[in-house]
Amino acid sequence: MKSKRKTTIKDIANVLKITPSAVSRALNDNPRISDKTKEAVKKVALELEYQPNQLASALRSGKSNLVGVIVPKTNSYFFSTVVESIENELNKEGYNVIITQSNESYKKECRNIQTLLQTQVDGIIASLANETVDFSHYEKIKSKGIPLILYDRGENDIGVDYIGIDDYESSHLVVEHLVEQGCKRIAHLAGLSQARIYKNRIRGYVDALEKHNLPLDTDLIKESNLTLEDGRKKTKELLRLPNRPDAIYAAGDYAALGALQILQENNIKVPEEIALVGFSNEPFTSLIKPTITTISQHNKKIGKLVAKQFLKRVNDKNWKPVLTKTILKAELIIRDSSKKI
Amino acid sequence: MKSKRKTTIKDIANVLKITPSAVSRALNDNPRISDKTKEAVKKVALELEYQPNQLASALRSGKSNLVGVIVPKTNSYFFSTVVESIENELNKEGYNVIITQSNESYKKECRNIQTLLQTQVDGIIASLANETVDFSHYEKIKSKGIPLILYDRGENDIGVDYIGIDDYESSHLVVEHLVEQGCKRIAHLAGLSQARIYKNRIRGYVDALEKHNLPLDTDLIKESNLTLEDGRKKTKELLRLPNRPDAIYAAGDYAALGALQILQENNIKVPEEIALVGFSNEPFTSLIKPTITTISQHNKKIGKLVAKQFLKRVNDKNWKPVLTKTILKAELIIRDSSKKI
DNA sequence: AAATATTGTTCAATCGTTTGAACAAAGTAC
């Protein structure tokens, strides 16, 4: 027969004929408690299979040791590895991670925040849904006084810590590479320009063209939600242009895949006739034929930095939200889809 | 200036000159409270931006309204859609979902459970890591008296609710289809036979062969961890056989993709020379060339059923863990990789 | 009009832990 009720510090106290407070302090390694008592307490705790009630502890101390992570989509290699890395880092420090997904929906994102705040998380780590253009729901987090860290999809206006890659620079890497391969008419399947990261990729693309003395043809920029389907659609449009591009740079791997499908369906050789570059280094980019050139965002490192930043904030009493940015240099992974030479 | 401290029911009580208990009951729609009071309370709650402290409520009532979900890998279409569906269903009922990933590691799975129990979740929904062969850590959940529901990767020995698809039958579907396409030597990239679901797929495969009067050649069964790399390796082995298979049925889509790569690298036509079938209906199976025939596991439905089962259990006072199984019929999605005719 | 039922609210305990302050005992200083 298993023990009915859970053991509490009271039970331990009873066994040892000391008070619950002494037990509590002993378990928390309070310097005022003698080593002898500490040992005894820990031994009994083990024997009684004592499991601290985090709720009670959280209630009293005001710390839940829970961190909420909001992910646009767990079903993405990038996000799932970032989260994994955040988890690893925070678990070490005794924090547990609650993952919620917004599914790229603004409404769900609001609900997520509401939920996390109700759960009394000690902080929130978030990446914005594509839909999100209004940020007032994030003010709630700030006004609660708990740390808020944004990653990948951030926004200056929220004025908090942000960790991500240099999207502007990434576009330069891509364009430079394509120019080296001899491309002259580089199209861009751009992300929704409302989001900062996609805006930066577009800026980078435009500036890089100029840098390499290539004319800017706005017909070659197609704004897209970067899904596979939309990638197909926008690529079809590109192919209908009187003057076809000789390279396509998609701001997302799925859109790149859509493009690849259309090109292959039209018997256009990749990379010989049209070179192709994606973004994010989703696993499939290295799995298909041809393998797709793409940008790696240092997933693990981002997660680690995010976690570290959170820890820094949460351990810093009287800290105020402030805009900081940690920008990582992205890495261009050159594969077959763009190797003309 | 924002309000410093959080508003509590006490604050509301003070404003209205009633007691906190009345406020609590008003907010929880207790029939003993007059409609007038209820309205007044709710109005003030809104004005003061009252946010119930779930911790306190959980501590007192013994209900955290948190449900832990353990996923082997979030980075899988199957799991991420199942989780999404669980989330949707449980959110409706006021439960919040904590997702943790085991990353297919037994040790991490143990830690996950520990973590979730400490967080005082009201129940746990889990799918076993591939590594897991010892189940004692699940006993802890059972002995706590909270519901435990397994999905997809389950195990009879744990003796709790299980929801998944009919793996045995699925193999029959696959073999039958391949036989119809004229295949005579069907190889099986099997999952690790320690796991029940893979064992069942193997049994189904063996029995189906017999049913169709095909000889069983154990050389054609390759046990694998079903990663892309291992899929490649085991396929190479298959190709080295004196008597090659004319079809490969992989118990996982990634392994199937590995197989496809090897076949293509060896200029073996799929499906003409060797037909290929995967398992799980990962999105990429419909994205590559040729599209891969696979088994759909009704992801959404599984999630929904899991959630419903949890709700049933959690709402049933004096319920005891008991083995039940809800087995869904899987669906064969026929695509190019197996269409010989 | 007394007895009873109904309604609306308050009282006080409680969930399991933490924590500031109080206190006792022992050790050190002068």
Place this chain on the structure above:
DNA sequence: GTACTTTGTTCAAACGATTGAACAATATTT
């Protein structure tokens, strides 16, 4: 031997809600 530290522990009040029981006020029955 009195005064002051140091050490180890206890006391009691929190944290913010819920909840059974008690109570008062009003309504209903007889």
